[in-house]
Amino acid sequence: MLRRPLLWTGILRTPSPRFLRYASSVPPLIRIDKGTFYQRYPTPDDAATGQNPPLFPNLNFVLPAKPEGASTENKDESQQNWAVIGSSGRTSFLDVFRGQYICEPPTARSYPFLLTDEIAEKDPRLRFVGNAVQYIGFSGEGSGAIGGTRGAYLSARYESHREETDWTVGQYLKGQTELNPLEGFEDGKVKDKELLNQVISDLRLKELLDMPVANLSNGQTRRARIAKALLSKPELLLLDDPFMGLDPATVRGISGFLHKLAAKSSPRLILALRPQDTVPNWITHVVILGNNNRVLLQGSRAEVDQALGVWAHLPTKSQTGLHPEDKKIYARAADDMEKGFLDKQLLWDLNLFKPKAGKTVPVAAQGGEPLIEMDGVRVQYGDKVVLGNWEQDIDGKKQGGLHWTVRRGQRWVVLGANGSGKTTLLSMITSDHPQAYAMPLKLFGRSRLPEPGKPGISLFELQSRMGHSSPEIHAFFPRQLTLRQSVESAFADTFLSKPKLNHDRDLDVSAALRFFKAELDPDAACIKENPPSIESKSGEAFPDIGLSHRMQKQPYFPTDYDVDYADTVTFGQLSTAQQRVVLFIRALIHKPDIIILDEALSSMPASTRDKCITFLETGEVIPQHFIPPPSTRRPKNEQLPIKGFNSDPATIRHTGISDNQALIMISHVKEEIPDTIRHYMRLPSDPGDGAEPLDFRLGVLENDWVMSDSPIWERVWSPPSEFAKPFKAVKARAVEPEEKGRKQRRSKAEMIAERAKTGEATEEPEEQAESEEPEVNPTRGRKKTEQPDEPEQKPARGRKKIVEEQLEEPEQKPSRRGRPRKTKEPTEPTTKGRGRPKKAN
Numbered sequence: 001m002l003r004r005p006l007l008w009t010g011i012l013r014t015p016s017p018r019f020l021r022y023a024s025s026v027p028p029l030i031r032i033d034k035g036t037f038y039q040r041y042p043t044p045d046d047a048a049t050g051q052n053p054p055l056f057p058n059l060n061f062v063l064p065a066k067p068e069g070a071s072t073e074n075k076d077e078s079q080q081n082w083a084v085i086g087s088s089g090r091t092s093f094l095d096v097f098r099g100q101y102i103c104e105p106p107t108a109r110s111y112p113f114l115l116t117d118e119i120a121e122k123d124p125r126l127r128f129v130g131n132a133v134q135y136i137g138f139s140g141e142g143s144g145a146i147g148g149t150r151g152a153y154l155s156a157r158y159e160s161h162r163e164e165t166d167w168t169v170g171q172y173l174k175g176q177t178e179l180n181p182l183e184g185f186e187d188g189k190v191k192d193k194e195l196l197n198q199v200i201s202d203l204r205l206k207e208l209l210d211m212p213v214a215n216l217s218n219g220q221t222r223r224a225r226i227a228k229a230l231l232s233k234p235e236l237l238l239l240d241d242p243f244m245g246l247d248p249a250t251v252r253g254i255s256g257f258l259h260k261l262a263a264k265s266s267p268r269l270i271l272a273l274r275p276q277d278t279v280p281n282w283i284t285h286v287v288i289l290g291n292n293n294r295v296l297l298q299g300s301r302a303e304v305d306q307a308l309g310v311w312a313h314l315p316t317k318s319q320t321g322l323h324p325e326d327k328k329i330y331a332r333a334a335d336d337m338e339k340g341f342l343d344k345q346l347l348w349d350l351n352l353f354k355p356k357a358g359k360t361v362p363v364a365a366q367g368g369e370p371l372i373e374m375d376g377v378r379v380q381y382g383d384k385v386v387l388g389n390w391e392q393d394i395d396g397k398k399q400g401g402l403h404w405t406v407r408r409g410q411r412w413v414v415l416g417a418n419g420s421g422k423t424t425l426l427s428m429i430t431s432d433h434p435q436a437y438a439m440p441l442k443l444f445g446r447s448r449l450p451e452p453g454k455p456g457i458s459l460f461e462l463q464s465r466m467g468h469s470s471p472e473i474h475a476f477f478p479r480q481l482t483l484r485q486s487v488e489s490a491f492a493d494t495f496l497s498k499p500k501l502n503h504d505r506d507l508d509v510s511a512a513l514r515f516f517k518a519e520l521d522p523d524a525a526c527i528k529e530n531p532p533s534i535e536s537k538s539g540e541a542f543p544d545i546g547l548s549h550r551m552q553k554q555p556y557f558p559t560d561y562d563v564d565y566a567d568t569v570t571f572g573q574l575s576t577a578q579q580r581v582v583l584f585i586r587a588l589i590h591k592p593d594i595i596i597l598d599e600a601l602s603s604m605p606a607s608t609r610d611k612c613i614t615f616l617e618t619g620e621v622i623p624q625h626f627i628p629p630p631s632t633r634r635p636k637n638e639q640l641p642i643k644g645f646n647s648d649p650a651t652i653r654h655t656g657i658s659d660n661q662a663l664i665m666i667s668h669v670k671e672e673i674p675d676t677i678r679h680y681m682r683l684p685s686d687p688g689d690g691a692e693p694l695d696f697r698l699g700v701l702e703n704d705w706v707m708s709d710s711p712i713w714e715r716v717w718s719p720p721s722e723f724a725k726p727f728k729a730v731k732a733r734a735v736e737p738e739e740k741g742r743k744q745r746r747s748k749a750e751m752i753a754e755r756a757k758t759g760e761a762t763e764e765p766e767e768q769a770e771s772e773e774p775e776v777n778p779t780r781g782r783k784k785t786e787q788p789d790e791p792e793q794k795p796a797r798g799r800k801k802i803v804e805e806q807l808e809e810p811e812q813k814p815s816r817r818g819r820p821r822k823t824k825e826p827t828e829p830t831t832k833g834r835g836r837p838k839k840a841n
């Protein structure tokens with residue numbers, strides 16, 4: 001019989017190292033024994049100034065060098081593969097493992113295994129932590145992150161001319177990146193050719209070997225970086241957000257590949273994941289981080305799952321049916337909530353609480369005048385066509401290249417595997433791509449170059465009429481700008497030139513910064529004091545204060561007191577997720593005709609993501625002041641854990657995207673796609689693993705269907721042969737998110753109540769508990785027995801209504817005359833992705 005799980009002993013949060021199993025004969029790879037970490041050496045003044053706060057106080061952590069009983073059959077069971085999950089602080093936590101930060105006491109953090117003879121014999125370089133522990137962060141830096149020359153400006157990536165220093169993927173992997181290499185290193189630093197070939201084939205990099213790293217897409221960059229890290233044969237690989245920005249097939253591929261590495265313990269892996277990410281089922285141990293760099297839960301996956309089941313009771317404050325030991329977990333969590341380490345946002349991010357969302361799913365807009373018209377766009381470099389290598393049926397004739405019209409009021413998502421050309425497509429629209437000038441492409445009814453009787457459209461006009469956030473912009477965005485300057489740069493010609501501001505624009509910027517204060521102001525959580533007020537008698541000096549204030553002798557609050565933070569905090573001081581929020585605001589703030597969000601919401605916690613979607617759809621308006629179109633992610637007022645809504649109609653500046661604006665979005669994650677998105681385009685791609693290639697498709701979602709629903713999402717990602725089959729879809733709103741959340745919580749609560757009733761909690765063996773009570777994935781609420789090997793989402797179960805319809809594939813014929821074309825409701829069955837598919841028999 002196993003001993004009682006750590007959870008019940010109340011030490012789940014900071015288990016003492018002696019409780020964590022590791023082979024006694026082999027010292028652990030990392031041992032942290034009551035360590036507290038600091039950015040710089042702590043001084044007595046720190047407490048008074050609030051500077052240099054402790055990170056992860058009294059942390060205990062042991063990472064075994066080898067699974068217990070490595071030579072026995074138990075190997076798999078005792079292997080520890082950790083995931084660090086949190087809305088913030090994940091990267092800092094990984095930094096602790098790689099020797100960053102000051103450790104107090106200094107001896108609390110050690111790497112005993114690196115001092116063994118085994119390591120000395122294997123490779124003495126590995127005695128140095130910097131070599132033994134490799135970190136790969138994937139915060140959407142694009143290919144600049146892998147050290148390639150990206151050029152000094154955004155469009156450099158798309159140019160075919162390359163500098164001598166633009167090394168290829170092959171050179172990057174081999175380490176041939178010195179212009180004057182030392183003797184003996186002319187062929188690079190990688191001596192193990194077998195490993196090199198293995199890594200190239202496992203990560204599907206063969207075809208990219210001769211490509212300059214600057215040309216890689218985000219997904220390709222990620223694969224190259226993992227390969228490079230593996231070639232240095234580290235003992236421990238820290239992967240920060242490894243699945244972010246990857247298409248579903250690549251996620252499966254990389255997760256499977258990581259699983260293989262984890263099984264061999266070569267290297268050992270620690271993943272940092274966002275709370276909403278699906279945790280791969282080969283992860284055995286989990287750390288849950290709270291606000292202000294606190295470890296809230298730490299232990300085996302089953303233990304943490306159990307605690308999360310208890311946390312699910314926090315929003316309702318109901319402890320009914322909780323076992324006495326569960327009540328201790330509840331009490332501690334409630335205490336953490338009181339202290340601000342845990343909040344409803346984190347519960348939301350962990351899918352333990354979800355505010356009720358709006359019910360209305362908008363219908364597809366036929367749209368007004370065309371804003372973007374592509375009549376056969378085809379981008380190629382030499383022989384390689386990267387966009388438009390297909391034919392479309394245009395007015396009954398097959399025509400090559402991309403034919404696509406985006407109209408005012410339409411909401412589009414562009415889907416496609418990594419490397420399928422999505423960013424290239426957007427670079428045509430934004431004119432970052434040099435070939436945009438030569439393409440059959442019209443923006444706002446005009447070509448880039450002048451035509452007889454019609455002037456061309458200038459880059460500056462384009463920029464002012466488009467709002468754009470993308471990983472590329474993120475990579476290039478100047479870090480030294482304050483948050484206000486960053487947002488205001490939307491009104492400038494370039495990132496650093498002077499913005500054209502006026503009073504209205506100023507108010508717009510302040511309103512948006514106020515709405516996102518809770519997410520962006522580093523002090524937002526701890527500021528409790530009242531705003532600075534000006535006595536009404538000073539009204540004479542401030543004529544704007546108004547009569548009512550003077551008459552009623554009410555103090556006047558300067559309108560901008562609460563957005564001061566934006567003048568002191570710089571873009572570079574924010575976390576990746578916060579930076580994305582700033583760029584998101586920047587894309588919307590000038591109310592452009594076309595909003596382009598390229599992976600703009602990736603890296604954000606679920607609550608921030610949904611808040612951004614709410615802002616996009618309905619602005620800052622508090623729910624009582626409901627203004628159409630309704631937001632599909634807006635939480636009901638009484639449940640609002642998010643701050644920033646404006647209840648004063650007189651000061652509301654943002655009411656969401658209007659019918660005059662078009663939206664184009666790129667995302668690989670269905671939850672990031674607002675339900676207002678009705679049109680989709682899928683770019684073709686070949687998975688390259690023998691699976692059926694995906695073809696080009698344009699489509700409009702049925703009323704009631706939303707992309708964030710699993711069956712619809714899987715449908716749009718399915719190969720042509722699947723499209724040919726009848727589709728049993730589920731009405732998007734058959735089960736409301738809240739209802740799903742309740743179901744999940746109920747089942748967990750029922751589980752706990754049952755255990756309390758049977759009194760089995762005390763000495764029950766873990767194995768038995770697992771077999772009788774399927775574990776719920778902490779971040780997804782999925783039963784463990786049903787988890788896929790990869791972090792992919794399977795269709796949600798428990799749907800109510802099944803309708804037998806196929807996802808339609810309506811035609812979207814570009815109008816050459818510029819007249820609005822009515823969106824055709826497809827009626828014909830088809831197997832070629834055009835017209836309305838057959839009704840199922």
Ligand SMILES: Nc1ncnc2c1ncn2[C@@H]1O[C@H](COP(=O)(O)OP(=O)(O)OP(=O)(O)O)[C@@H](O)[C@H]1O
Binds near residue numbers: 216217218384422424
């Ligand atoms: N200058 C160039 N020369 C040759 N190929 C290039 C060049 N620039 C980009 N490519 C290739 O064009 C393809 C499309 O790249 P793009 O960045 O548009 O893909 P993506 O769909 O946005 O991918 P991701 O989802 O990974 O960001 C990729 O295979 C990329 O390697």
